[in-house]
Amino acid sequence: MNSQLNILLLENINPEAVKVFRQNGYEQITHLKTALSEEELISKIGNVDLLGIRSRTLITKKVLDAAKKLIGIGCYCIGTDQVDIYSAMNKGVAVFNAPYSNTRSVAELVIGASIMLIRKIPEKNKLIHEGIWMKDASNSHELRGKTMGIIGYGNIGSQVSVMAESLGMKVIFYDTQKKLPLGNAMAIESLSELLQSADIISIHTPAGEDTHNMINPETILQCKKGAILINYARGEVADMNAVKSALETGLLSGAAFDVYPEEPSKNGDAFICPLQQMPNVLLTPHIGGSTVEAQVSAGLDVSNKLVQFAKQGITAGSLSVPELNLPVQENTHRILHIHKNVPGVLSDINSRLSEHGINILGQYLKTNQEIGYVVLDISHEASQNAADLLMHVKETIKVRLLY
Numbered sequence: 127m128n129s130q131l132n133i134l135l136l137e138n139i140n141p142e143a144v145k146v147f148r149q150n151g152y153e154q155i156t157h158l159k160t161a162l163s164e165e166e167l168i169s170k171i172g173n174v175d176l177l178g179i180r181s182r183t184l185i186t187k188k189v190l191d192a193a194k195k196l197i198g199i200g201c202y203c204i205g206t207d208q209v210d211i212y213s214a215m216n217k218g219v220a221v222f223n224a225p226y227s228n229t230r231s232v233a234e235l236v237i238g239a240s241i242m243l244i245r246k247i248p249e250k251n252k253l254i255h256e257g258i259w260m261k262d263a264s265n266s267h268e269l270r271g272k273t274m275g276i277i278g279y280g281n282i283g284s285q286v287s288v289m290a291e292s293l294g295m296k297v298i299f300y301d302t303q304k305k306l307p308l309g310n311a312m313a314i315e316s317l318s319e320l321l322q323s324a325d326i327i328s329i330h331t332p333a334g335e336d337t338h339n340m341i342n343p344e345t346i347l348q349c350k351k352g353a354i355l356i357n358y359a360r361g362e363v364a365d366m367n368a369v370k371s372a373l374e375t376g377l378l379s380g381a382a383f384d385v386y387p388e389e390p391s392k393n394g395d396a397f398i399c400p401l402q403q404m405p406n407v408l409l410t411p412h413i414g415g416s417t418v419e420a421q422v423s424a425g426l427d428v429s430n431k432l433v434q435f436a437k438q439g440i441t442a443g444s445l446s447v448p449e450l451n452l453p454v455q456e457n458t459h460r461i462l463h464i465h466k467n468v469p470g471v472l473s474d475i476n477s478r479l480s481e482h483g484i485n486i487l488g489q490y491l492k493t494n495q496e497i498g499y500v501v502l503d504i505s506h507e508a509s510q511n512a513a514d515l516l517m518h519v520k521e522t523i524k525v526r527l528l529y
Contacts, residue, residue, distance in 0.1 A: 131152060131176055131197075131436060132154045132173055132174050132175050133152055133156070134158075134174045134178070135155065135157045136160070136177075136183050137183060138158075138159040139178050139180065139421075140421040142429075143178060143200075143424075143428065143429040144157055144425075146429035146430055146433060147429055147432075160391065161179075161180075161183045164186055164189060167185075167189050167192075168189055168192040171189060171193045171196065172194055172195070173195060174195060175195050175197055175198075176196075176198050176199075176432050176436065177199045177200070178199075178200040178202055178429075179201055180202050180203045181201075181203050181412065183208060186213075187210050187213040190210065193217070193219070196219050197218075197435070197436065198219060198220045198221070198436065199214060199222070200428040200431065201221065201223040201428065202223075202424045202428050203223065203227075203228070203415060204223060204227070204228060205223070205360070206221060206223050207334070214446045215446040215494075216466075216497065217523065217524075218497065218524035219446060219447075220441055220444045221444060221446040222428055222443050223443075224427040224428050227420055227423040228414070228423070228424065229281045229282045231414065231420040232285075232358055232415055235358060235384070235414050236356055237286070237289050237290065239356055239382035240269060240328075241269060242382075242408060243354045243379075243380035243381075243382060243406070244268070244269060244354060245266050246265060246266050248405060248406060269290070269293050269294065269295055269326075270294035271295070271296075272295055273295065273297075273298060273325045273326070274296070274298070274325070275298050275299070275300070275320045275321070275323060275327045276297065276298070276299040276300070277300050277301075277317065277320065277328070277331055277340075278300075278301055278329065279299040279301040279305040279313075280301075282330045283299060283301075283328070284305070284308050286328055286330065287307075287311045288308055291310060295326075297309070297310065298312050298314045298320055298323060299311055299312070299320070300317050300319075300320040301313070302336070318345070321345060321353075322348055322349070324349075324353060325352075326353065326354045326356065327353055327354065327355050328358070329357045330358070330359050332359070332360060333359075337362070337363045339362070341355065341364035341365060341369065342365045343365065343368045346369065346371075346377065347377070349378065351376070352376070352377075354380040355369060355382075356381070358383075358414045359385060361383075361385040361386040366399055366400045367400050369381055369400075369401065370400045373401075373404060373406060379406065380406040381404075382408040382409075382410075383399075383408075383409055383410075385412055386412075389411075397411070431443050437529070438454065438460070439462045441492075441499065447464065447497070447499050448497070450490055450499060452501055453488075455487060458488065459503070459504050459506055459527060459529055460503050460504075461525065461527050461528070462499070462525065462526045462528065463475065463501075463502065464497055464522075464524040465519065465523055466496070467496055467497050467498045468521055471500075471520070471521050474519050475500060475502075475516060478519065479502075479504075479512055479515060482508075482511065484505075484508045484511065484515075485504075485505060485508070486502055486503070487504065487505065488501075488502070488503030489502055502516075513525055513527040
């Protein structure tokens with residue numbers, strides 16, 4: 127049954143991801159190099175059971191409404207703001223990501239950009255390519271002894287913290303949630319205080335209402351004169367025109383951007399942003415996590431999570447369906463029941479099965495505010511009947527018979 131699942135992988139997901147599926151008996155795999163628009167995805171997703179994406183494919187409510195068979199989405203990256211998690215939750219679609227896969231890759235790029243910018247390498251590189259020799263130490267500095275200010279102290283921010291400190295930097299960070307500092311890093315109470323103190327400002331926050339244009343004309347005025355700004359998080363968190371103005375006036379001495387409010391859908395497309403052609407700016411095409419090592423790690427991590435969910439109902443790491451780590455129950459068939467989280471559903475399930483003399487050999491339940499997730503292990507001969515009965519339980523969202 128499971129081997130017949132249709133799998134659609136977009137955005138050139140690493141071949142290791144495909145290998146995991148094939149090793150587990152899945153052969154119906156479509157592997158595309160590009161992202162798809164909403165309209166294109168709606169036209170293709172009707173018969174898809176498992177979907178794999180990276181950061182450029184948007185999974186909207188319209189897409190999910192068209193996904194009649196979809197059981198799981200794998201985000202082969204850290205972020206999941208490209209997915210309407212609430213709609214996925216209410217459709218009973220499990221969403222997984224790879225929260226640790228590319229932390230090292232992004233953190234290394236942050237440190238590399240910091241060194242390049244504080245040493246004025248972009249300007250010197252441009253001049254020497256133009257045949258101009260400019261050996262000059264003015265305004266060129268070491269990282270050692272400088273202050274790294276990290277906005278968002280999550281997986282990547284904390285990795286940057288460790289690496290920066292190992293280079294002799296003082297590390298401060300600001301996060302809206304209380305986080306345990308690593309090493310000698312110090313938590314700062316406000317964004318304003320961090321901006322006033324940091325020589326290098328590195329952003330590592332998700333996109334959202336609270337972070338939209340967090341770096342804007344007003345907050346940039348609070349920056350320490352000559353600071354360097356690095357945004358390898360989300361394009362929406364920084365007003366690029368405000369950054370350009372600060373670079374032109376000298377308030378900022380350099381900037382590095384890897385993410386943008388609007389990004390092309392495929393390689394080779396035209397791209398325009400306000401910071402192009404500025405000599406003290408490093409621009410890269412959203413490659414913070416694009417190393418071979420990171421892509422292999424994400425491919426293995428997310429594909430294994432999807433396989434575990436498809437085969438055993440395990441939802442460890444899911445951002446939409448309540449998390450359950452499940453034991454393997456021998457000589458049974460497993461049924462997954464996802465329902466709206468209202469009182470009486472579990473009682474209804476048990477009553478229906480009891481009335482038909484169906485014995486439950488194993489039962490597991492986890493809920494969140496919106497939905498409940500029940501896993502039932504039933505004897506082989508009764509499993510199909512049990513699955514049919516559960517389809518008629520009030521508030522049912524999705525029922526799936528596994529094995």
